[in-house]
Structure formats: structure tokens, C-alpha cells
Amino acid sequence: MTSKNFDVVGIGNAIVDVLVQSDDSFLAQHGLNKGTMALVSAEQAEQLYAAMGPGVETSGGSAANTLAAVAQLGGRAGFIGRVRNDQLGAIFAHDLRATGAHFDTPAAESGAATARCMILVTPDAQRTMCTFLGASVALDPRDLDLSIVRQAQVLYLEGYLWDAEPAKRAFLAAAAEVRAHGGQVALSLSDPFCVDRHRQSFLELVEGHVDLLFANEREIMSLYATDSFERATEQVRGHCSLAALTRSDQGSLVLEGELTHLIPIYGLGPLVDTTGAGDSYAAGFLYGYTQGLSAERCGHIGALCAGQVVTQMGPRSQVSLKELVLEHLP
């Protein structure tokens, strides 16, 4: 696989995050389910924004966060996703390219504005998200730069794209293309409600087309419609060559054939904001994987990157992940 030009190429929603400190009563008042992601219309987004406190804007998007971190780690990263040609779209593109990642999906010239995700961070460091998908939904198979997809060792897809039908088609076309050229497909399940909305379709994907699966406890249980994490674990084991299952402060499990590697958490400081924890875990794992490291070591790099990002506000590390790995996992 080393003749490829990219270690990891991601397809996902191109989103700018608006981070706001909030509290449980605000979530209750607006009917928001803590720790999950809800889709909102432009009108709902306006109303919610008007009610929120002062925010901080930072580039986000699940797969985009992962690819930014892969680039920060020193991996060759590419991203495909759609912004509008507006101020937030320019910010998204700048921040991603500034990490060293390749990003050249043309910005939409008309239609909805660049996607925005309002992230309410509660004092327990949990994040609750309301996403206006905007221009992200406009991604379709014609936007796919297959010359980049073919050059990926691993194609990384976020489950959130399943909420946008044309993006889902782009996603499947890219998965077929990368596999036809000897690459592998990785999927993040993204969110328990997202899994719930698209369960059958995700099951077919996981069972037929996914080499590496990333999910947290609630997502994998939602996929197999079970309330037993152990049962979900046994079900997924047969279907992907590798599955990394994260369990918040209980660490993570990496399933590799019949083996189960238990990975601890890396507590690097007080917990501030869990936004981007899963995205960073996937980044560390995929970086290690494309460097040819063992599954267990990939899990440790993922856990370390996640451990760093939860000590700060926002989904992308403000310290060098490359130096972090050199320091903690030499």
C-alpha cells in the first residue's frame, strides 16, 4: 500500500463549529439530548443561536477533524467536503489546509451557507450538538475527485453523511473506487441517533464494505439494536477486520479477529470539553495503521490524541499531536 500518495482521505460534512458554554437547563428548555447531535433547519439554527451565549468559532466536522489531526501527526491527509463560497467556508478551508491536509473540493457558488454546528458545552465537559447542514448537503458524486480517492491507503467516512442522500451516494461510489484500487474503507458511526435513523443501511455497509469500524458504546449497541455492549461486540467481531470501540472514561477496545486489546485512557489534565474526542481517537488510530503499526499501538495513539483534545475547548488540538506522541509513546 505504500505506493499511494495519501495515507488517509476522508469524506464528511464541512462544518464550522460555534462553541458555547451552556448548562443543563438550557438543554432542557430547548429539548436537546445531551451528548448527541440533532439536525436543525436554518430557521431553528437562527432561533437557537439568538438564545445562546457568546460563542467561539472553530473549524469542525467529524471526518475533517480526523483528517486535520492525521495531518498534524505527520500523515498524508486529504479531505473531500462541501462549503459555500462565504466567510465561514473560507475559514474552514484555511484551517484545514493550514494543518497540511489537502482540500480542494470546489465551494458551492449558490444555495445554502456553509454548514454550522452549534456545540453546547456543559460544566460536565459533555458536548451537545445542533447542526445546520447547509452547503454540506450539496456534496454529490460529481464533486468526488476520484484521482484523490484512488490514492488513499484508507478512505475514512463519517456516518453523519448518511443524513444527506447525495452525499451518501458519493460516499458509496468512493468506497467502491478505493477498494477497486487496493485501498481500505474505514467508517465512523458518528452518533447513536444517526445510527438509529439509518440502521439497516449501516448494517449492510459494515457487513459488506468496511474494513475498519469506529464506534462508541452507544453507537455499536444502537447498530445491533441491543442493550448489551458484550453482545454488540461479539456481533461486530466477525464483520470487520478491525473495530475500535470507545467507552468514554472506561477506555477502548480494539477487536482484531479473535483478539481483544484493552486500551486505557490517557488522562492529560482536567476534562474541559469532549468535542472531537472520537474524531481524534480515529485520527491517531488511522495514522498508526497507515504507518504499519500494530492494532494495539494504533489504539494507544488514538487514546492519547483523544486524551489531549478533551483538555481544551474545541475539536482540534491546540498543541502539536506529533510532539505529543513522541513524548508519551516514543
Next chain:
Amino acid sequence: MTSKNFDVVGIGNAIVDVLVQSDDSFLAQHGLNKGTMALVSAEQAEQLYAAMGPGVETSGGSAANTLAAVAQLGGRAGFIGRVRNDQLGAIFAHDLRATGAHFDTPAAESGAATARCMILVTPDAQRTMCTFLGASVALDPRDLDLSIVRQAQVLYLEGYLWDAEPAKRAFLAAAAEVRAHGGQVALSLSDPFCVDRHRQSFLELVEGHVDLLFANEREIMSLYATDSFERATEQVRGHCSLAALTRSDQGSLVLEGELTHLIPIYGLGPLVDTTGAGDSYAAGFLYGYTQGLSAERCGHIGALCAGQVVTQMGPRSQVSLKELVLEHLP
């Protein structure tokens, strides 16, 4: 003065900040003078932005930061400044209103985009700023809502406005209006180079129209074209009823007639980013002043607010300043 509807009304540039972690070599490479503010054209801003690392966007503007903090402290705050009707303009307006401050200057319908300030934060926590003034420059006397200005106990003006001729005229018209209605005028000198560009004009203003002056050591020395802080101190003493002179980690001096109050710094944690330190000091001071507190106590509240904001990235406190004051200065 208590019959007024606003404790403090500010006039200033309406700016969104782009905060980026940087280093001394980047400053040197781009000819930037550490700790100061440089004005850049739209083209220069584009070039610099393309060269910078990933950023975080947050509402800024010197006087706007001060008024946001006055509102956070519980004061009745208003702000006058011009954005464009674009995405960053909407973010600026939201963040200011979300603090409780009044802000209704109409957004420009055409012309340059909302002002943007690229703030390069070096590992020593110093901030170096490059500002594209954009729509801020479009503020002119016709934008002044005199019904708000007349209702101010204190009108607060940032020296940076002197770089935009129509804004300067608006600023002088507002100062005359507030004084005619029994209010007072406060001025922040903003930046040593800004003072240097407009020294004569600032001297006339300070000597004839300013009741409360805020400046740091380099600014007050620039105003009186002297390399002696003591000499500058004696010169300013006669001209304003109150002058608060900040000296970074050496604390601040509050000059009140013949009295000099020495105010210590409040070290609340590791120094992260000095952006907004002066703005927060002015906020604490003006809040105390409009509550009728002694000049010395006003200085302490200012120093406390500044001590908080330097422990975080960005110019506006992420913790409640009201609670901070209750805790440290009950």
C-alpha cells in the same frame, strides 16, 4: 448621574478576531512588531491569513471587548460600531448582545466586509495584531444614535478610531453630546504606534475633553514623546480627573488629582494570552466608577478582570466576571 439609562456607552471598531498560535520567527518573517497593532489592506490580510496556522474566531474590538465585560459585570452597557451584513458581522452582533450589551448600529449593506484582526499569540503570551478595518471605517456621524449617547454616564472611546477619519468625527460629536448632557468622557490610547500617528490630536483631546484616561506605559510615554514614565505621569496628572496607567506585570497606577494609587496585579493562573488585558482593565474600572466606588477600588476591579482574561485565549472572559469580583473583592 444615576438617572441615565446606560452606565457606559462605547464607540469603537467592530471586529472579529482570528487567534492563531505563532512564534517569533513568523513575526520576524512578516515584519511584525511584537505587542503592537498594524493596519493591513484586504490584500495584505489575505496573504497573511494564507501563511498563518489554523485559527479560532472570536468577537473582538477594543471598546467592544470593554463593553461586553461591563455588561458581564452587571453594568448597563451600550456599543456603537459598524459591521457589514455578512456572516462575521452577525457573529459580532450576536456575541455582544449575548452579554446583555445594547448594540443596534445598522450593518453596512455594501462596501468592505466586517473588520478582522489577526492576532498572533507567541509562547510568551504576547499578542501581535494585524487589523483589516473593513466596514468599521464606514462608521460616521450619521450612524451615531445620539439618544443612546446622551443616556451614558460615561462615553468610552478607543484611540484606534483615530485611524478612520469619519469615525474620528463621530467620536468627537459623541464626546460633545455626552458632555452637554452631564456625562463624562473616557479614552483609551489603544496602541503606542496609534498614538504616534495622531499625537497632536490626542494631546488636544486629552487636555480639553477627556475625564478618564486609560493607557499603558508605552502609550503614555508616546503621548508625551518622552522616554521617562515618571515624566509622562506628571504631565498627564494635570489634564484628566482620573488616569489609569497599566504596566503589565508591574501592576498599575491610578492618578487621582495629587494622589497616586498603586494597584497590584492579580495572578490567577499561568499567563496564556494577553489579548484583551487592557480592555478588561478598563471594563472593571469603568464598572466600579459608574457604581460610585473609589478610584482605588476601581483599579482593583480592573486589575482583577485583566488578571482573569490573560489566563485564557481570546479577549473576552470565559468565566463570569460578576462572580469573579464577588469572590475576590467581596
